[in-house]
Amino acid sequence: MTPRSSERGGDRVFELGDVTLGCGKTIHQARIVYRQFGRLNAERSNLILMPTSYGARPADLAWTVGPVLDPDDWCIVIPGQFGNGLSSSPSDGSIGVAEEGWLVQHSDNVAAQKRLLEEQFGVTRLPLIYGWSMGAQQAYQWAVSHPESVERICCVCGTARTSAHNTLFCLSLRQALTADPSWNGTGFDGVPEQGLRTFAFIYASWAASQPHYRTIAEPLEQHVEQQWLPHYRRHDPRDLLAMLDTWMAHDVAPAADLSLALGGISARSAVVAGSHDLYFTVDDMAAEAQLIPDSEFYVIASELGHRAGNPHSSIPEQLVLRRIVEQLLEP
Numbered sequence: 001m002t003p004r005s006s007e008r009g010g011d012r013v014f015e016l017g018d019v020t021l022g023c024g025k026t027i028h029q030a031r032i033v034y035r036q037f038g039r040l041n042a043e044r045s046n047l048i049l050m051p052t053s054y055g056a057r058p059a060d061l062a063w064t065v066g067p068v069l070d071p072d073d074w075c076i077v078i079p080g081q082f083g084n085g086l087s088s089s090p091s092d093g094s095i096g097v098a099e100e101g102w103l104v105q106h107s108d109n110v111a112a113q114k115r116l117l118e119e120q121f122g123v124t125r126l127p128l129i130y131g132w133s134m135g136a137q138q139a140y141q142w143a144v145s146h147p148e149s150v151e152r153i154c155c156v157c158g159t160a161r162t163s164a165h166n167t168l169f170c171l172s173l174r175q176a177l178t179a180d181p182s183w184n185g186t187g188f189d190g191v192p193e194q195g196l197r198t199f200a201f202i203y204a205s206w207a208a209s210q211p212h213y214r215t216i217a218e219p220l221e222q223h224v225e226q227q228w229l230p231h232y233r234r235h236d237p238r239d240l241l242a243m244l245d246t247w248m249a250h251d252v253a254p255a256a257d258l259s260l261a262l263g264g265i266s267a268r269s270a271v272v273a274g275s276h277d278l279y280f281t282v283d284d285m286a287a288e289a290q291l292i293p294d295s296e297f298y299v300i301a302s303e304l305g306h307r308a309g310n311p312h313s314s315i316p317e318q319l320v321l322r323r324i325v326e327q328l329l330e331p
Contacts, residue, residue: 010035011058011086014079014116019088023103027094032116033086034058034079038071040121047075047121048128049113051138053310054243055235057086061135063312068321069130079116081109081134083242091236098245099186105249106141113138114146125149128329129267132156132309133279134243137250143265144252152328153265156272156321157309159280160288161251161258166279170248172202177237192237199240200229209276209305262291269295270328272321274308298324 011033019030035058040047048069050061058078069076080087082104088094096102117123129150131139136158143153144160162170180195182188204224216223232240253261271289273282282299289297302308302317311317 030088037065037076040075051135053133067318090238128152130154147266150267152268154270204228211303
């Protein structure tokens, strides 16, 4: 199939044809759904890539355009990772779950994004890849797999390798869904209402910080059901499982020393931790930053926890991220 791009509302669809994953499975008629902000210059030298985080769709991260990334100077492309419900996912029948032998790795996402940039935009070298959480994981994967293509990375609240403790968190979320009575071993016979509710409680307890919850006035159950649960109910639960498996499998050096892989990064790097992030801790991120040549390490002082890296409603954290990006992009 000849790759092509079409538009669907604010989203654009890039057709990849059949794509064989690292696990050996093939996504037939694979696609990436993405959004573009700003214009690509004549030299094709101003494209910033922003891969998506867990459960996010391009529209969910569009708030960064303006407050953090300047669309007057930069062309900003937000590609959805496989499994997010818009790009090829279990929910559209093109991808299966781990119990059927499927595993999307970030190397698969990066390979698809590379084709998007080269075939749709004619871009072979990026001035910046900016990513939060699973988006940061993909930025690391880009810098390790394709050092010739990446000038700078900004990795916000995400690591180059999923830690054992972080894996345990992901396993607890997966268990919440697959322990639901509707789970049949490879899918769900109905909506896993109890599983999704448990999933939301686990996620909420980790994503925000202890100081943050001291500020919550309403009953905690009400808070989770109103502020967290709707974000996960909008997803097919098989998509949630597929993205968890990608998260757990993330490791830029699966068969090698991590220090060697990170030591080979040639991109100028900003590694940005959140002071109260329980997923990707300051210590974990600082240890990785020390292994990257020409890297700068920052800590955002914030009680938002992991969400300090995605502060869509908090101006102080937005300003910090904007300053970091501006400094990183200086010649």
